[in-house]
Amino acid sequence: MKRPASAQKKAKPAKAAKYGDDPLTVRRQLFEAGGLMVPNTYEGPQLWTLAGPGIGKFAKAKPVELIYFALRSLGQLPQMCLEYAGYPYMLKVVTSPEFREKLKPTLIFGRLPLLRTLKGTELVQSKAILRYVANLCGLAGKGEDERASCDMLHEMLQTEGKIDGH
Numbered sequence: 120m121k122r123p124a125s126a127q128k129k130a131k132p133a134k135a136a137k138y139g140d141d142p143l144t145v146r147r148q149l150f151e152a153g154g155l156m157v158p159n160t161y162e163g164p165q166l167w168t169l170a171g172p173g174i175g176k177f178a179k180a181k182p183v184e185l186i187y188f189a190l191r192s193l194g195q196l197p198q199m200c201l202e203y204a205g206y207p208y209m210l211k212v213v214t215s216p217e218f219r220e221k222l223k224p225t226l227i228f229g230r231l232p233l234l235r236t237l238k239g240t241e242l243v244q245s246k247a248i249l250r251y252v253a254n255l256c257g258l259a260g261k262g263e264d265e266r267a268s269c270d271m272l273h274e275m276l277q278t279e280g281k282i283d284g285h
């Protein structure tokens with residue numbers, strides 16, 4: 120049976136990112152490097168940039184830069200907000216040896232995640248980063264009460280939510 124013409128059309132390949140490293144290559148190299156458990160003797164690539172494109176009303180927005188390790192943890196929520204809103208971002212993934220040698224000494228509190236804001240401020244502390252990103256993406260709530268309610272839910276999920284296993 121002949122398939123309808125619309126189904127015969129070849130699916131267009133996803134638009135290649137204009138900037139950033141190829142995600143599949145990054146995944147493979149990260150795997151080869153040992154993910155989070157990168158030995159100090161590892162000599163391959165130590166830093167990758169993954170690009171999240173701007174979509175819809177944020178198609179032309181300036182990207183923010185997020186730096187974190189190859190894990191979800193404290194980098195995941197801001198990344199989810201950016202993805203959900205279609206806000207462009209550059210995620211720099213660093214290995215632990217690269218972090219220890221080059222990045223850690225330059226950080227105000229010596230820890231990641233770090234977000235470089237649109238004005239170039241280096242913001243650390245995951246909750247501060249999340250609030251900044253949520254505001255940028257228009258996801259922080261409208262008006263004081265809604266913003267406070269968003270904060271309340273976030274704090275609950277960070278503490279009680281985890282304790283009760285939800």
Ligand SMILES: N[C@@H](CCC(=O)N[C@@H](CS)C(=O)NCC(=O)O)C(=O)O
Pocket residue numbers: 192193223229230231232243244245246
């Ligand atoms: N309170 C900080 C904690 C940051 C933190 O503990 N980061 C860890 C990774 S999840 C880190 O940078 N560890 C490396 C180190 O301490 O040298 C936040 O919420 O951002």
